[in-house]
Amino acid sequence: MTTPLKVWLDRDGTLLRLRLDRPKANIIDGEMIAALDAAFAEHLDNGGLVAVLLDASGPHFSFGASVEEHLPEQCAEMLKGLHALVRRMLQSPIPILISIQGQCLGGGLEVAAAGNLLFAAPEAGLGQPEMQLGVFAPAASCLLPERIGQSRAEDLLFSGRKVTGEEAAAIGLVDFVADDPEAAALAYYDDHMAPKSASSMRLAVRAARDGYTERMITKLAAVETLYLKDLMATRDAVEGLEAFIAKRPARWENR
Numbered sequence: 001m002t003t004p005l006k007v008w009l010d011r012d013g014t015l016l017r018l019r020l021d022r023p024k025a026n027i028i029d030g031e032m033i034a035a036l037d038a039a040f041a042e043h044l045d046n047g048g049l050v051a052v053l054l055d056a057s058g059p060h061f062s063f064g065a066s067v068e069e070h071l072p073e074q075c076a077e078m079l080k081g082l083h084a085l086v087r088r089m090l091q092s093p094i095p096i097l098i099s100i101q102g103q104c105l106g107g108g109l110e111v112a113a114a115g116n117l118l119f120a121a122p123e124a125g126l127g128q129p130e131m132q133l134g135v136f137a138p139a140a141s142c143l144l145p146e147r148i149g150q151s152r153a154e155d156l157l158f159s160g161r162k163v164t165g166e167e168a169a170a171i172g173l174v175d176f177v178a179d180d181p182e183a184a185a186l187a188y189y190d191d192h193m194a195p196k197s198a199s200s201m202r203l204a205v206r207a208a209r210d211g212y213t214e215r216m217i218t219k220l221a222a223v224e225t226l227y228l229k230d231l232m233a234t235r236d237a238v239e240g241l242e243a244f245i246a247k248r249p250a251r252w253e254n255r
Contacts, residue, residue, distance in 0.1 A: 005035035016043050016052040023058020028107035029066035033081045050198045055099035064106025086139050089114035090213045093202045099181040110139040118174040119181035120165035127162035134240025138223040148172045
């Protein structure tokens with residue numbers, strides 16, 4: 001049985017490597033979410049780790065979450081699993097570096113935005129297209145305003161448009177742009193993190209994220225309830241998802 005995630009230790013065991021490994025889409029479905037959550041749960045208590053690097057096989061980071069798993073009969077389980085993963089990443093005791101190439105959309109960008117430092121290729125495409133399907137992006141609704149400011153976050157969340165890696169850097173969505181983002185992330189680790197004390201790094205993360213993590217977890221619970229109890233009770237949310245799966249235009253009734 002194949003796993004959707006590659007997991008290994010790098011840099012003499014100080015860097016945890018995680019790689020989404022179902023190209024080209026690297027869909028963030030229930031199986032991928034569980035694999036990521038299990039890898040973090042298994043390794044983050046390792047006191048010798050200094051950081052994590054999450055990247056992806058193939059030409060794209062991720063096309064996003066499984067649309068089929070967003071339908072009413074499955075979405076509660078999927079959303080709770082994704083949000084548990086986001087919470088674990090937010091509470092990570094060590095920095096999480098993210099390397100992004102190609103498309104990084106929807107649930108893929110939500111996972112990426114839960115990391116600390118993002119490295120992207122200049123031609124990468126980042127966005128939250130959920131509104132095009134008649135739904136909103138719960139985790140991104142929490143994470144993006146903190147990362148890029150309220151108005152820029154609302155632009156991406158309401159329009160569903162994509163930005164390139166270059167534009168993402170200009171608005172603060174990613175931190176570094178490089179033709180080879182994986183190599184850039186590794187170079188950053190080697191130059192700026194590997195020489196540091198692992199125990200001091202953990203305390204630095206606690207200090208930097210004090211208050212932020214608590215705000216994110218509280219808001220995440222609120223928007224999860226809004227999604228499951230209010231959004232999924234509307235006709236248009238289900239119509240948008242079903243239309244996408246059927247590859248037809250959605251017919252909105254505004255209810």
